[in-house]
Amino acid sequence: MDTSMLFILLQAPLYLGTLRLMVPITLPAIGEIITERSGVVNIGLEGIIMLGALASVYVGYFTGSLLLALLAGILAGVCVGILHGIISVYLGGDQIIVGVGVNVFAYGLGVITLYLSWGTFANSPLIPDSARVPDLHGISPFVVLTFMSGVTAWYLLERTSIGLRLKAVGENPKAADAAGINVFRTRFVATVIGAVFAALGGTFLGLDWLASYTRDISAGRGFIALAMVVFSKWNPILAILSGLLFGFFFALSLTIPSGIIPDQLVWSLPYAATLLVAAGFFTKTRAPAAIGKPYRRE
């Protein structure tokens, strides 16, 4: 067993698998970090991943155009982001409830679309090659996009005035308001951006990895992304690292012949680790102070 483990650890597929598995959890996590830093929680990531995948696969399948398919995926994210933003930011609605609703809705819509468009309940046929995302030197451009997004998001939050204002809104909206910052607009935009990232995660699944839509396409990745946000302490760079870590374990569980380590244990790791981190057992974490609270001017 020792030698076989070693053998697995030396294989390239494990590491390529890590890169591929990290993308659909890390992109949504990065987006959610931006959203949450502004004080809004979107637990509808799972649903947005599905809708992003669904829209891109649908358009890709019927038009054969990669560009249109990508745009469709992004548009799905924009739409949900706007919906979530209007309800939770401008109307002061309950952020958690909206997110739950989006998740339920998206799953249902996915299956219905599968059935109505392709007559199946399980998975769509493959999209035409013309709509698939081509690999660059054997690596998906989405991998590059993920790394770049993380770095850019970090740069945005830590180095730009937009980032400073966004964080101020998430920490103390009253103070931000008193400093002349538009709390509502900032949160709204952050919510839409976060949703687009989640949709991009779905687009990767639909146009790149699977090249099709399956009913359980998201498979809990939206929730893993939520866990990663806490695990990486709301830092996009750490989100990349935790994406690599979680991706590695998932890749390992796929590579190791079953029976050596129970899969359930590997799958549990991100959630258990996040729970422990959130409870402050390893390091101190702190969520943005105003997270989840609708802002109302007196």
Add this chain to the structure above:
Amino acid sequence: MRTCDDLRNHLRPVVESSLSLLAGFLAGGIIIWAAGFNPILFYEALIAGAFGDIYSTLNTLSYSTPLILTALSFAIAARASLFNIGAEGQMYFGVLAAVSIGAFIALPSVMHQLCIITLAILLGGLWGAVAGWLRVSRGVNEVVSTIMMNFLALYLVNYLATYVFYDPLQAYKTKSILPSAELPLMVPGTDLSLAFLLSIATAMALYILLWRTPLGYEIRAVGLNPSAARYGGIDVKRTMITSMFLSGATAALAGAFEVMGRFYYTDTGLSIVRNMGFDGIAVSLVGRNHPIGIILSSIFFAMLKTGIQAVQRSTSVGGRTGVPLELGLVVQGIIIIFISIPEMLDLIRRLRGRREV
């Protein structure tokens, strides 16, 4: 004048819930229409399918059983202002209790059922209480912790079902529970088991607990105004943990009853109960976190399920054999989204006012 206002205040949640339901139905109708069916005929068939005869009605009630319980689970935490989205995971422990004691320990009937129920309450309750404890003593938001714990529960129970309680003859499922552990059917030929009555009884018990006992008084006080609760000598932290225990225990009953009264085993992936914990959130929100409202809205959501199944079988609606059961989820999702909008009536009034100006 005052009574008139008061009546309006009481009706308000009912009207808002109804508006959300209406919105869900309308959106569902659009999808049905887009799919090439006549929405009106479709809904007619759906309602007929759910309540058309005694058997379909009883089946609808049967499907409402787990929803009543998971919704009560959400509601009892919500009454203490806790957002427990962990009914899903807490429910799995009920499944675990049922298949472990039910299939592997021989006991006389009644005793057998009671043992399962007790273990389900303990496991589910403790799993919920952990989230409560994390909230009050470690400051972990219960939304975060229960999401994580749902997955942990899934993998834990999945592991035990796969490696410990599996059926050697059919590895995809656990061994079936012994007849002595089954909840008997109330009407042969339907799915309606004693579980339905037990879930109604649970709703009544929780109603009494919440509105007739000091503990329920404390839970509601903590949920509405924690400062005033403290002023009233209530231990806010302990009350929150208690309400999470009750919440988890109620959710676990849903899982246990589904095994004891319907399937008698679980597949190792727990697909027999999957998502019913989440369904409970919508049911409870529409039922305004009130036991009576929950019973009604459970029946409504169960109607979506059995009704759509019936439409799938019927040929009168359209050329095709039917639409997926998941149409119900689309409708449910839209209902939840509408429920999240605060003071919807005021909003509509304001929008109307603006147009008139």
Add this chain to the structure above:
Amino acid sequence: MSEPIIRMEGIKKIYPDGTVALRGVTFEVLPGEIHGLLGENGAGKTTLMSILYGIVPLTSGRIFIKGRQVRVTSPNDAMRLGIGMVHQHFMLVPVFTALDNIILGAEPRKKGFLIDRKEAERRVMELMERVALKVDLDAPVETLPVGVRQRIEILKMLYREADILILDEPTAVLTPIEVEELFSFLRRIREEGKTVIFITHKLKEVKAITDRVTVLRKGLVVGVRRTRDVSMEELATMMIGRKLTGVEKSEEVSPREDYLRIKDLWVRNDRGGYAVKGVSFSVRSGEIFGIAGVEGNGQSELVEAICGLRPPEKGDVYIRSKRVIGLNPMELYALGLGHIPEDRHKWGIILEFSLKENAILGVHRSKRFVSRYGMLDEPRIREWTESIIKNFTVEAPGSDFPAKSLSGGNQQKLIVGRELSKEPSVVIASQPTRGLDVAATEYIRKILIRMRNKGKAVLLVSADLDEVLSLSDRVAVMYEGEFMGLVHPSEINRERIGLMMGGLRLEAIS
């Protein structure tokens, strides 16, 4: 005399709930002066300045800045006009560094969107140099003491080139040395030609730092004086007024034993500082012991500590000779404590609960209301509630209606009724008539006197000096967590009470 830099004319403010905060105030500030705005709580000082700063919309009136009529509808407008305000509760982001807090919303940039922190630091350093106000720019604000946070707030305003600076009770959070530093800083920026509006209720400070002072009382200006032409006694009289409401106290009851005894009690506030600093006193049966003082001087924390809502740091509390430190409120009620809390919506009542449910808050586990099977005893609760409604003339549609369907006065009567129906031996009444109309106020005052006459020990905490003086047998004046003196209301004049409320000790003024 030069043209006023600020002129607020006929300012009226009525809040949506009908509270009248300002009844037509005209307020003028001259350029380059430090102008005191003096008044008790609720006089309208903060409201007036919040209107000037664009946080609170005015109901009617006009504002002129530098001779030009302006509309100020947001802090942005105010800042554009050169007005900066340092709020009593600081508007800072705790996790940000001092530098980021100062530049927030007005960051110097390079390449369009990047923050030029070097440039920012240079500018802020230069500013700190100029006004001789130093802070560690790299430290997160949450690690800094309040005094430093205030400096950051001031720097934030000066960084935005405010030339009119409003400070709302700025010394409330400062140590005496810091107060001195603040004052000399204010004098320096006055030399630079800046204008300062200084909101306070402390007479000594008015005398120490201001050039002129406007005194507000109950939403009206009672006078504008040059500070050097007015004595503290005169200011105290202006601030407090002479209105006395007639409450006859009937017969003298000779006080007997100590029902409530407080020994060297130290209590911390939410920010970790001491709000109550070694207070000792006792309240005897058959007397009303009043605590006067401007709000925020530790009265709330004192009451919370006595009533089991805030663990004291050290010291003792005895109810009828029994040490009660560490007991929870329910246990205290069982020992004979009744507590009419200061903020009824926060503590005293659950608006969504029915009158019945509110009527048993705190005694809901007592045998009286729990039947044998562990159920709440409906008929008894109803009977209890209806007797409260009847005995305390609560105007209510019925005991099943939610508390929010009652008017404020009737909600308070319900609370008072609940607390007094518990047959307490010690009654703590904190701001018991705040926000009530005249009839309800009179009623509650009468009830408190009735309690005294029935031989209960009543501790009355109120920011309304008339109330304290007319009801109490003995009065302590509280200032910054300490008693400035203990007096009999009949033996002291109002000026001296006013001076004590402003921080002078009884020994120092007699």
